[in-house]
Amino acid sequence: MAGLAVRLLRPGAVLVFSVAAVCYVAAVDPNEGGHYPTCPFLAITGFQCPGCGSMRTVHALAHGRVQEAFGLNVLTMAMLPLLAFFWLRWARARALDRPVRTKAAHPALIWILFGAVLLFWLIRNLPAGSFLAA
Numbered sequence: 001m002a003g004l005a006v007r008l009l010r011p012g013a014v015l016v017f018s019v020a021a022v023c024y025v026a027a028v029d030p031n032e033g034g035h036y037p038t039c040p041f042l043a044i045t046g047f048q049c050p051g052c053g054s055m056r057t058v059h060a061l062a063h064g065r066v067q068e069a070f071g072l073n074v075l076t077m078a079m080l081p082l083l084a085f086f087w088l089r090w091a092r093a094r095a096l097d098r099p100v101r102t103k104a105a106h107p108a109l110i111w112i113l114f115g116a117v118l119l120f121w122l123i124r125n126l127p128a129g130s131f132l133a134a
Contacts, residue, residue: 004095011091026062030055047125050075050117053134072134075120 028035041049053073060069061080070077086104093100104110123129 003097007094007097008091011087011094014087015091022058022062025055025058030059048121048133050121050124056134074132075117 030036036055039049039052041047042052051073054076057069057072057076060066060072090100120132124132
């Protein structure tokens with residue numbers, strides 16, 4: 001049993017840190033100015049990066065406002081299940097004392113994801129894609 005606890009130490013630490021971060025963002029509203037720094041890309045260029053609106057998305061989700069969260073950053077909403085999948089895969093591998101995969105996915109899938117992020121970044125900053133802006 002002690003071996004299991006040691007193997008789950010890192011996934012557990014990531015989970016505790018993530019829950020703490022979500023609790024902090026839930027308690028300290030990112031919609032109010034002065035609590036968090038401005039996105040450097042937004043401050044310099046005036047354009048939104050792919051992550052703009054993510055903290056407000058997490059805040060909305062923490063308060064049960066799913067529709068609002070989708071409206072703030074749909075990419076973040078799409079990535080949350082993916083992050084949960086990878087964390088669960090990692091924790092399961094550690095619990096079963098199996099080797100942890102060193103590759104997240106096939107390189108083609110990673111390039112597709114990278115392309116989707118770039119496309120989202122471009123479209124949300126065009127007038128036709130203003131519905132994706134946070």
